[in-house]
Amino acid sequence: MPKTHAHPYIPNTTPETKRGMMQQIGIKAIDELYSDVPQKLRLKRKLNLPKAMSEQEVKKHVEALLSKNTSTRDMPTFLGAGCWPHYVPAAVDNIMQRSELLTSYTPYQPEISQGMLQALFEYQSMICELTAMDAANSSMYDWASALGEAVRMAVRVNNRTEAIVPKLIHPERLATLQTYVEPLKMHIRKAEYNRETGLINIENLKQLVSNKTAAVYIENPSYLGFIESQVNEIAEITHDRRALFIVGVDPTSLGILKPPGDYDADIAIGEGQPLGNHLNYGGPLLGLFACKGETELIRQMPGRVIGMTTTLKGDKTGFCMALQTREQHIRRERATSNICTNEALCAVASTVYLALLGPDGLRELGETIMTRSQYAMHKLNQMAGVKAPLFSSAHFKEFTVNFDKTGKKVHTIHEALLKQHKIHGGKDISKEFPELGQTSLYCITETHSRNEIDRLAKSLKAVLGRKR
Amino acid sequence: MYRQAQWNEPVIFKLGGKGRRGCTLPTVDDDVGKLVGNVADTLPKSIRRSQRPRLPELSEVEVVRHFTRLSQMNYGVDSGFYPLGSCTMKYNPKINDLLAGATGLSELHPDQSEETVQGILEILYTLSQWLAEITGTDEVCLQPSAGAHGELLGALLMRACHKRNGDSDKRTELIVPDSAHGTNPASGTMAGFKIVVVPSNSNGTVDLKALKAAVSEKTAGLMLTNPNTLGIFEEDIAEIADIIHEAGGLLYYDGANLNAIMGKTRPGDMGYDVVHINIHKTFGTPHGGGGPGAGPIGVCKELAKFLPVPQIAYDTKRKRYHLDYNRPESVGKVRGFYGSVAVLLRAFAYILSMGAEGLEEAAEISVLNANYLVKKLSEIRGFELPYAKGRPRKHECVFSVKPMSKETGVRAADVAKRLLDYGLHSPTTYFPLVVEEALMIEPTESIEKEELDRFVEALRQISDEAYSDPNLVKNAPYNAAITRLDEVKASHPKTMALSWRMHQNRNVIKAAASKV
Ligand SMILES: Cc1ncc(COP(=O)(O)O)c(C=O)c1O
Numbered sequence: 001m002p003k004t005h006a007h008p009y010i011p012n013t014t015p016e017t018k019r020g021m022m023q024q025i026g027i028k029a030i031d032e033l034y035s036d037v038p039q040k041l042r043l044k045r046k047l048n049l050p051k052a053m054s055e056q057e058v059k060k061h062v063e064a065l066l067s068k069n070t071s072t073r074d075m076p077t078f079l080g081a082g083c084w085p086h087y088v089p090a091a092v093d094n095i096m097q098r099s100e101l102l103t104s105y106t107p108y109q110p111e112i113s114q115g116m117l118q119a120l121f122e123y124q125s126m127i128c129e130l131t132a133m134d135a136a137n138s139s140m141y142d143w144a145s146a147l148g149e150a151v152r153m154a155v156r157v158n159n160r161t162e163a164i165v166p167k168l169i170h171p172e173r174l175a176t177l178q179t180y181v182e183p184l185k186m187h188i189r190k191a192e193y194n195r196e197t198g199l200i201n202i203e204n205l206k207q208l209v210s211n212k213t214a215a216v217y218i219e220n221p222s223y224l225g226f227i228e229s230q231v232n233e234i235a236e237i238t239h240d241r242r243a244l245f246i247v248g249v250d251p252t253s254l255g256i257l258k259p260p261g262d263y264d265a266d267i268a269i270g271e272g273q274p275l276g277n278h279l280n281y282g283g284p285l286l287g288l289f290a291c292k293g294e295t296e297l298i299r300q301m302p303g304r305v306i307g308m309t310t311t312l313k314g315d316k317t318g319f320c321m322a323l324q325t326r327e328q329h330i331r332r333e334r335a336t337s338n339i340c341t342n343e344a345l346c347a348v349a350s351t352v353y354l355a356l357l358g359p360d361g362l363r364e365l366g367e368t369i370m371t372r373s374q375y376a377m378h379k380l381n382q383m384a385g386v387k388a389p390l391f392s393s394a395h396f397k398e399f400t401v402n403f404d405k406t407g408k409k410v411h412t413i414h415e416a417l418l419k420q421h422k423i424h425g426g427k428d429i430s431k432e433f434p435e436l437g438q439t440s441l442y443c444i445t446e447t448h449s450r451n452e453i454d455r456l457a458k459s460l461k462a463v464l465g466r467k468r
Numbered sequence: 469m470y471r472q473a474q475w476n477e478p479v480i481f482k483l484g485g486k487g488r489r490g491c492t493l494p495t496v497d498d499d500v501g502k503l504v505g506n507v508a509d510t511l512p513k514s515i516r517r518s519q520r521p522r523l524p525e526l527s528e529v530e531v532v533r534h535f536t537r538l539s540q541m542n543y544g545v546d547s548g549f550y551p552l553g554s555c556t557m558k559y560n561p562k563i564n565d566l567l568a569g570a571t572g573l574s575e576l577h578p579d580q581s582e583e584t585v586q587g588i589l590e591i592l593y594t595l596s597q598w599l600a601e602i603t604g605t606d607e608v609c610l611q612p613s614a615g616a617h618g619e620l621l622g623a624l625l626m627r628a629c630h631k632r633n634g635d636s637d638k639r640t641e642l643i644v645p646d647s648a649h650g651t652n653p654a655s656g657t658m659a660g661f662k663i664v665v666v667p668s669n670s671n672g673t674v675d676l677k678a679l680k681a682a683v684s685e686k687t688a689g690l691m692l693t694n695p696n697t698l699g700i701f702e703e704d705i706a707e708i709a710d711i712i713h714e715a716g717g718l719l720y721y722d723g724a725n726l727n728a729i730m731g732k733t734r735p736g737d738m739g740y741d742v743v744h745i746n747i748h749k750t751f752g753t754p755h756g757g758g759g760p761g762a763g764p765i766g767v768c769k770e771l772a773k774f775l776p777v778p779q780i781a782y783d784t785k786r787k788r789y790h791l792d793y794n795r796p797e798s799v800g801k802v803r804g805f806y807g808s809v810a811v812l813l814r815a816f817a818y819i820l821s822m823g824a825e826g827l828e829e830a831a832e833i834s835v836l837n838a839n840y841l842v843k844k845l846s847e848i849r850g851f852e853l854p855y856a857k858g859r860p861r862k863h864e865c866v867f868s869v870k871p872m873s874k875e876t877g878v879r880a881a882d883v884a885k886r887l888l889d890y891g892l893h894s895p896t897t898y899f900p901l902v903v904e905e906a907l908m909i910e911p912t913e914s915i916e917k918e919e920l921d922r923f924v925e926a927l928r929q930i931s932d933e934a935y936s937d938p939n940l941v942k943n944a945p946y947n948a949a950i951t952r953l954d955e956v957k958a959s960h961p962k963t964m965a966l967s968w969r970m971h972q973n974r975n976v977i978k979a980a981a982s983k984v
Contacts, residue, residue: 025840032860049827183659220515284613284759312954329651344756359521449494
């Protein structure tokens with residue numbers, strides 16, 4: 001059947017319009033516009049793709065595929081490890097659908113993009129309030145790539161060749177860091193941890209830090225959920241050798257945890273996904289990036305930065321991109337980073353989220369998460385053969401659960417939980433950190449009700465009680 | 469004339485009042501509270517927050533109104549024409565957004581066991597196959613978060629490949645044309661290469677002589693978009709590929725301009741070894757005012773073994789999708805998890821609604837629309853089309869307003885600002901660098917002819933204004949949310965305010981602060 005109408009997304013495909021336009025250009029066939037593509041490079045067949053579907057069919061097809069997934073809404077799920085289930089208030093989702101924000105581009109024309117620019121300035125400002133830093137950029141891809149950029153920034157500042165990270169770092173973040181710094185031929189050293197508390201081994205750190213050290217990096221809360229409390233000592237050791245102190249954070253902890261700026265961190269990074277962004281199977285995420293107000297740091301910051309200014313007439317305050325001379329579109333090969341498209345809309349979601357919570361809401365969020373995870377640890381730790389958490393330090397949101405004394409493998413326990421009890425346990429980390437034995441990482445947020453935690457405990461008991 | 473909303477909207481920190489809240493949290497059961505006590509007190513003093521963060525305190529309605537007003541002071545593709553060359557700002561079909569919001573995606577955790585995520589893995593796997601077909605590459609990796617992220621990964625793969633051949637100490641140079649996007653040299657540098665710039669010839673394409681002179685045993689590769697940023701197809705691409713390959717280098721395709729050639733020719737067939745795809749340009753997914761995007765890369769067989777882990781794979785025997793971490797020569801990771809999945813899902817839905825024919829048609833009409841503009845805009849006083857006159861442009865064209873600027877003092881930036889008053893977004897200005905007073909225009913296939921005509925008419929009027937009353941144009945815009953901004957002040961060390969805290973601490977913008 002010949003086509004009788006234009007494709008809904010391509011209005012000029014109606015025969016009259018097409019013909020009229022071709023006439024104006026002076027061509028008889030569209031193909032003339034491809035005359036400069038050499039014949040031997042032409043694709044002489046149709047692309048091998050499915051036939052176009054109507055909107056109804058697309059919807060049905062994609063929904064059918066998505067229905068094969070079991071989401072965290074369909075079963076209690078205790079996974080965190082870098083991407084965390086949190087409640088996203090309806091107002092956040094609603095604002096995110098405002099098409100003026102959703103469908104705009106990078107604000108190259110500030111006069112017509114004040115909305116996005118102001119929202120991003122407010123985002124930067126809120127991240128600075130949370131982390132007690134002076135300047136923030138308007139987003140990076142995610143925590144892992146922000147770490148890579150932060151260490152590269154430290155090298156630009158002090159021209160050194162080593163970075164120190166905690167041994168119990170998130171393996172994906174470590175892997176990303178290694179990829180980012182490989183071209184710099186840097187050496188990444190790992191600081192030992194105290195077996196009892198999980199905290200950085202201060203003596204070992206002292207030995208590692210030298211005048212080759214570009215940066216010392218810690219995660220707080222750590223990958224395994226415990227809180228690094230020796231922050232003042234670490235800052236001192238780092239700064240004694242004139243290295244930069246980089247701290248990675250989960251921002252939901254910052255209503256109750258001391259912000260990195262208050263213990264003299266130079267750069268704060270982290271994952272912004274928990275602030276009003278859905279899990280989305282791990283992407284998009286939102287890389288947080290902030291630093292102290294020193295000019296030499298700000299000038300080396302990667303990414304786009306929004307600044308407050310006035311109109312040329314000086315009669316009004318407005319917002320525009322600032323310090324663009326650091327960026328790739330001006331600086332080219334001498335830019336501080338190659339990042340162009342970032343995660344601006346996710347940053348706006350975080351801004352809306354933080355505005356809804358306010359300072360007290362953020363503190364309550366932290367307390368609720370901590371209370372619930374304490375409760376879960378308490379319940380699990382009572383089980384024969386189970387140790388939760390493995391380390392004696394205070395924990396936030398996530399904690400280790402060790403099953404060594406049950407004689408069972410994490411893998412089998414989790415499979416039984418999933419198959420027989422429709423519960424998704426935590427993340428099996430026995431391969432990531434073999435020295436921790438049969439251990440998994442569980443995550444409890446404000447979304448986990450007491451019933452769910454009790455159900456987890458009951459199901460685990462049943463699983464562990466079964467002889468096999 | 470157009471008039472954008474002007475709300476005089478205060479910075480959020482000035483709104484609200486003590487004790488207001490926009491969101492409540494579930495309460496903790498009394499006996500749970502009793503059991504675990506006041507947890508914040510269990511935190512060591514050294515790490516307890518002593519001062520509340522100075523966030524605003526607002527009710528839900530205040531928050532919603534604030535951001536609604538801000539959105540009204542913002543221009544998006546849904547507001548009107550967005551002819552931003554190389555950025556491919558086309559319409560984003562609504563069904564894609566609807567599907568991306570479904571809980572079957574939005575509430576999936578990336579560490580879930582594979583059997584609980586077969587649906588999304590199938591979507592991602594299938595999408596990677598389609599992208600390989602569209603680009604003519606052997607394997608696609610969906611992980612990069614944006615085009616530039618794909619470039620970085622691509623450059624790292626080239627590096628890994630040369631290293632594998634024992635060549636990495638020698639192959640230190642990456643060649644980019646002078647018309648390349650800034651991310652190309654920046655990505656190359658990040659990957660450890662020295663950047664060698666080759667000039668364009670009078671046709672606006674790569675100068676073969678200069679290229680031959682630039683290649684050597686130090687050449688790691690060439691980064692080149694085709695059609696290039698002038699919208700001109702690099703006819704000599706096969707020869708360029710030969711020159712690079714014979715020198716032992718690899719050829720990288722910047723996919724920002726893929727929209728023009730879908731279904732017509734494929735980077736892989738042109739001889740490219742690595743290709744990135746700006747999903748947020750070509751595949752109908754919104755750009756979010758700066759992101760998120762997605763920048764998958766397609767590679768030839770030789771480079772596939774270096775891709776980051778995991779790759780999404782299908783086990784035909786067990787009929788199961790899985791995450792394949794078994795890639796011993798992998799460069800590792802460039803981000804956490806597997807990519808911007810919510811963006812990739814939109815691309816999946818988009819390709820489903822287009823099919824092979826629709827994609828090809830999109831390419832054709834984007835090119836038709838661009839050439840229609842070339843014809844119409846060439847007739848405007850003060851506008852000139854540099855390079856290769858008479859040669860078809862692909863999806864975009866670059867005009868120079870140098871004649872107008874010489875005759876009236878009205879520059880490309882002024883034309884761009886004045887367009888805002890007509891309710892149109894401006895083209896890309898001052899890029900590519902090889903064109904003086906450049907306006908880089910990309911209509912895309914999603915614009916109807918009547919809108920193209922309105923755009924042409926607006927530019928004709930602006931030209932008239934420039935020749936009769938240049939100050940009118942130079943002081944534009946008048947109808948946007950705000951008049952022209954002092955961008956120098958925003959970046960000057962003495963007046964820089966990159967956060968509310970910095971602004972308050974330094975109180976740098978004193979004069980205007982009272983009006984915020
Ligand atoms: C020609 C070209 N190359 C590369 C890029 C970089 O892509 P992204 O912004 O997705 O990182 C762009 C985007 O602006 C572009 O136009």
